[in-house]
Amino acid sequence: MKSPPRTPLPDLERRQGEPLYRQIYRRFRDAIEQGLLAPGDRVASARSLASELGVARGTVDLAYSQLMGEGYFLARGQAGTVVSPRLPAAARMPRRPAQAAMAPAPGVAAMHGFDAAPPPFQLGMPALDAFPRKQWLRLAARRLRALSPADMAYGDPAGYWPLRQAIAAYLSVSRGAACEPGQVFVTAGHRASLALLARALLAPGDPVWVEEPGFAPPCEVLERHGCRLVPVPVDGEGLIVEAGRQRAPGARMALVTPSHQAPLGVSMSLARRAELLGWATQAGAWVVEDDYDGEYHYAGPPLPALKSLDAYDRVIYTGSFSKVLYPGLALAYLVAPAPLVQACGQAAATGSNGCPKLVQAIVADFMAEGHFSRHLKKMRQLYGRRRRLLAAALRQVFGDGAEIGLAQGGMHLIVRLPEYGDDAAQARRAQAAGLNVQPLSARYAGEATRQGLLLGFTNLASEDETLLRVRQLRRALDV
Template identity: 50%
Template structure:
């Protein structure tokens, strides 16, 4: 029997496949990324044999199915090739991105802890939080307790990967009434947040090397995920009318995806104009691209009614609509949803069953009941009034206390405001000083990629209880600025 070549015995010594169990990124995706990095950095070459599934699972102390899933994805994307009894090797014809240098890290890519998602009590001005003090906890506890007492043994099994059917029905109805989005329950898939939503979308529709329009500045926590995915991020600047579609077409005319926050641009707060919306839809239809609409806090608009979703204008089924219960209820639910295009439902279904263990039945059923009994709509109405009051107080008091050091121009909606600073200010240094005083604001400049960064502070106002609380927080910020 011929001996295998030296490079086929095992992975090279410098190959690091260890996983980090503290990360939110699923372990099978960590394995995928480790292999891709090893290939890009030259630690693995075409034809090199990789560890057997069973051996790697034992080495990493993982279930065999986790490693099998990673290998299956790497094989589908062209990084690995299965050769039966000869084992699995690095593909002789690697996908093009693997032959190039790794994409340079984006400024601000290291975002560990930047949004204070640490499970502890929220800090003043923290982003991404609704008014936790105003949520109807007694009603919620009663609904969940009722479900818990009445659940049958079948509900103790694994939840449906695509989501609880009653919740999917409630979401489809709600979107049709409030957001102008016409969809069937079968198109709605329940996820645990934007990250798993993006994972579901990309696993269903992307191939290695696809170009991906991303707002510049854009949602900072989506960037690391996309950077680690097998897509090429193309930063597209925004102006007062939102995403600059013509600039996107110049930078990457045939991009496979465009991700936008049309109702309340994250982080600047403007609304994508109708002209830009139509231009974006026309572009996607003409080149066969997908638009991911992140509609993260559109329910909270303080001037007029909530705007219809971009998806409501979509006549060619190119928009993938994404929503969340983190802002309208509370983030501890870890429940979000995505509306798949009709043409891609089968692919979403297959990927959901392969990758998703499902969200907890009890919480999904609780949200479905919360909506069905009318509590959801009443809560939203109450919160719109409360947030309008709290943001007005916060803006007025901060301007009084800080004077011309900041300028807060209120946008029509959202759960955060932007305090603009002068060009001579350093928003990163200021935010760090404020953090030392217990505040959780965020420097705007870190949200930029290629566009010239503005200096500003992003302030979450939803948990600023009253004028006294606003003044106390403003005085701390003044101390940080002194």
């Protein structure tokens, strides 16, 4: 038996002419017809609903009686009242076309979630089939069994302290970014990290360097804060700092992905890193290092973070568990330089009540017990293999017509198929066939100087599946 959901009723209009019981009846009926209540769903008892709405119980009884008489509700004695499982399908159809306006905008599902497995070639999604579910469930069950009243209270807006300790230890050892736990702030995703930094450091109108091509969601966060985005081109060595100096020498911040540039995949050279840090020190600007997938490097060990070279505390390091564990966690973090800890702490306290403490505790246990480092090692090997399989399948299916860009790391590769026209048209044909292929040209704020298709490989589970999907792509493009 499903537990009764919260009453799907807006406040009653007590001053209008329609009786209260009719308002209750009509709103339940509309909720059923619009699919907010499904057949078999249990509804609140008349007593509890009357108390919730502040009306007499007899008023609710009248509404329930009419709903039962018309077949919407079914009484099941001590089991309570439910939406009738025998309700005809026609009675559950929305009456008002306006409900269609409530549907997610195009592309929202592609970014935020899926009803089933990720679509083929989905970008930025870790290998869900390889996640250590049994280990994770064991840790979660242990935490739930030990749940105390103190664990059910609000936590520190800056994050659960043991998780902050685990993150600081991991970054110091694995990414070369030495920091104290007090410098670590846990957030509800990378965009939440940027929103926190915007509240703490930026004013409307402040210029911010962003990479061109780049990744749109972080830019949207800064735009909503009123910042003026300054696209700075990227070449084979990463962000062209001199171009940034020419376009906005007094920028307040630079947002960069130095380990594997999103989306080109190039790594910022040491000379370019030094040049960027020199500019930030001279201009009094902040560099936000988005190390979204720095762990996934396939030619030698992972590159050290830009933060490891930061002698003057100008780099704000940001990371996320979305790419290394799974995005449904909605957990990320940032490392604030010592001079910014107080400002970031104030921004965290005013911006939210923090992330769920239970989820943070499970992640902290996962890291502290060594599962995290073992998982990353396993994923690097797995992704390296899946990347090679995708490149081989592209060569087999497209032959010399495929120009494959194999960067040294990352979770996707870029393939150029010039004989099939521009990349935007190619992507539309592939998407129509159910393949979540993205065009490189769409990542430019201005005129695109490069084209290609972005293909995620992390969830291509076998050689046969990889070849099947590439052949589907070929058929879609041949249409």
